[in-house]
Amino acid sequence: MFTRSGVLDITSRHRVVFTYLKSLKFRILLVMLAIGWIPMALMAASLLGSYKSSAVASRSTELQNQCRILANQLLNYHYLDDPSSELLNGELAQLASTYDGRILIIDKDFRTVRDTYDLIEGKYVVSEEVIRCFEGQTSNLLTAQGFIEITIPIKKSDAKTVQGVLMASVSTNGIKGGAEILQGNASIFFLVYGVLVTALAVVLSWLLVHPVEQIRLGLREISNGHSTEDLAVKNYTETEQISEEFNKIVNQMRLLDESRQEFVSNVSHELKTPLTSMKVLADSLLMQGDAPVELYKEFMGDIAEEIERENKIITDLLSLVKMDKKAASLNIEPVDINDLLELILKRLRPIASRKNIEMVLESFRPVTAEVDEGRLTLAFTNLVENAIKYNKENGWVHVSLDADHKFFYVKVMDSGMGIPEESLNFIFERFYRVDKSHSSEIDGTGLGLAIAKSAVLVHKGAIKVSSQLGEGTTFSVRIPLNYIA
Ligand SMILES: Nc1ncnc2c1ncn2[C@@H]1O[C@H](COP(=O)(O)OP(=O)(O)OP(=O)(O)O)[C@@H](O)[C@H]1O
Ligand SMILES: [Mg+2]
Known part of the structure; x- marks a missing residue:
């Protein structure tokens, strides 16, 4: 039975194991172990296999030669007629014991004349190999039990008739023993090799993954707020x-x-x-x-x-916040830009007339564009308002509209006080106002151009300013005719 905490323990232990198995360090370790181990294991297996088969082959050839010599001797001493020769029996016994095997001599009646195990003398042996041997064929095979079996016909080299058969059966235990010793040595080598390869794999995987680990720790320090230093892991x-x-x-x-x-x-x-x-x-x-x-x-x-004043600031801030929201909140529809500009100028004309400023709208062609009317009205109103506000008595404001196949272009030019060059980079920033002395005379919070710029950018357009101090300022706006989502 698991307690509730016991179950949690096991789950968190599983998570630790799973995290380790998923880690780069473990994957690299695995690859390195595979690269170190697999070729070595394959090589050892194939070496051991080829050692065994070549040892069996050389032993059976050797045995075959010995048996052939003995068969000739048996023939020369007419052993099949009189198997009592002590010399030949001694040689048979010695050959059998040298190879740790058994030798049978079979006469042409398939009767065993001699068995070095003394078990079946006088008995008949009628096996496939013996029959084939009487037909003159030598056989040499490895049985499933691991015995090398050789049958050699006993006959004169020039004669056709086979007088008898020498059958030798030899165990391959000696070879197996050699292979086992080899295997034992290989195991020791493998153990040492394995320990070295594993140690190397662990060290290398650590070295390779260490920089990644450093990045992880660095990121954690920064995200926890414990460090404000730059991340600098330069290993790779x-x-x-x-x-x-x-x-x-x-x-x-x-x-x-x-x-x-x-x-x-x-x-x-x-x-x-x-x-x-x-x-x-x-x-x-x-x-x-x-x-x-x-x-x-x-x-x-x-x-x-x-x-x-407070009300205006809050209204401006709210429209700025609204501008900052994503394009999803845009209300895009085809708008007649000529009408839009005419309306803005009409609304601002009373303010301009206070300083006797001349307002001119010059349109080169009718322009209809897919825009958010509210936001663009806000932008152009701010530009024209500035052109009036920062103008001199009896000055002029010139607004022009043109278009090509892709964009429409609005320019707001004035004959006002101009903007100093060093301020040009800042005028679109929120709350920025040029020269505090004139800002105390002329009302404003410094949000108008920030609002105008946001409105233009949300339409994927561009806004530029050029100005000559004491002579006037020109704001140029470019906006795509078709809304780009
Ligand atoms: N046409 C212009 N001529 C000269 N200076 C200008 C002109 N337009 C803008 N500026 C300068 O850039 C500053 C920023 O303009 P912006 O419209 O953002 O703010 P504002 O007019 O001061 O206040 P608000 O528009 O928020 O009421 C102005 O304070 C002014 O100094
Ligand atoms: Mg303004």
Whole structure:
């Protein structure tokens, strides 16, 4: 019976084993062991096999030769007629004992004349080999029981008739013994070789996987927040490249995080400014208990302006957040861009007329494009508003519209104060405003161009600025006629 914790123990142990089996270290170890072991085992098996077969072959040839010599002697001494010769019996016995086997001499009546085991003398042996031998054939075979069996006809070299058969049966135990000794030596060699190969495989797999392990640990340190240092595992080209790519991602994330923090602190600051003004105004009214009604009216007017400012900041921030959302929230439909620009200019004309600024819309052709009308209106309104806001008395604002087969182009030119060169790179950033002195005279939060740029980019378009300080500024916008998802 497993306790609940016992079951958990086993599952987590399984997980550890499974993780190890899946690891690169284990796979490399396995490959190395296979490379070290398999060829060695195959070679040993084939060597042992060929040793056995060649030993059997050489023993049977040797035996065959000895038997042939003996058969000739038997013939010469007429042994088949008189098997009592002590000399020949002695030689037969010696040959049998040398090869640890048995020799039978069979006469032409298939009767055993001599058996070195003294078991079947006088008995008849009618086997296939013996019959074939009487036909003059020599046989030499290895039985399933591991005996070499040889039959040699006893006959004069020039005669046709076979007078008898010499049959020798020899065990291959001696050969087996040799093979076993060889096998024993091979086992010792294998053991030593195996230990060395395994140790080498373990060391090499560790060395190969170590840099990957270092990367893993480095990543863990960084993700746990324990380290802010760059990852630098330079053992292999690949690990060096992984480290570099990873550091790039981390740096991008850091930059993103920094800009997010900066944005949040800017937002808080911008939102606090009108609140602080309102608080000062309200406090100063409260301090003088009997302030005249005119003063109340004046301060209340100021407070209403600050509320208006706060409201604009929040509206701008909300539209910026909306812009940042993915393209899924876009409301794309065919829009007449000429109409859209005309409407924007019409709405802003009263503001322009305050400074007696001339507003001109120049359209080279009718343009209809697949866009989100709301977002583009916001973008172009901001551009034209800036052109009016940062203009001089009696100046001009010139808006032009053109298109080719792929894009439409809108230019907003003005005769205003221009933007200093060093500021050109920053004007699209959130809350950036050129030169704090004019920003205190001219209202604004520095979000307009950020909103305009987001709106253009979400349409896969581009926005550029060129400016001459004291002479004027031109914003050029390019947007695809057909929406690119
Ligand atoms: N046409 C222009 N001429 C001169 N300066 C400009 C022009 N357009 C933008 N700028 C400068 O770039 C800054 C950023 O412009 P942006 O429209 O983002 O903010 P803003 O006009 O100050 O405030 P908001 O548009 O959010 O009310 C402005 O403060 C201004 O200094
Ligand atoms: Mg603006």
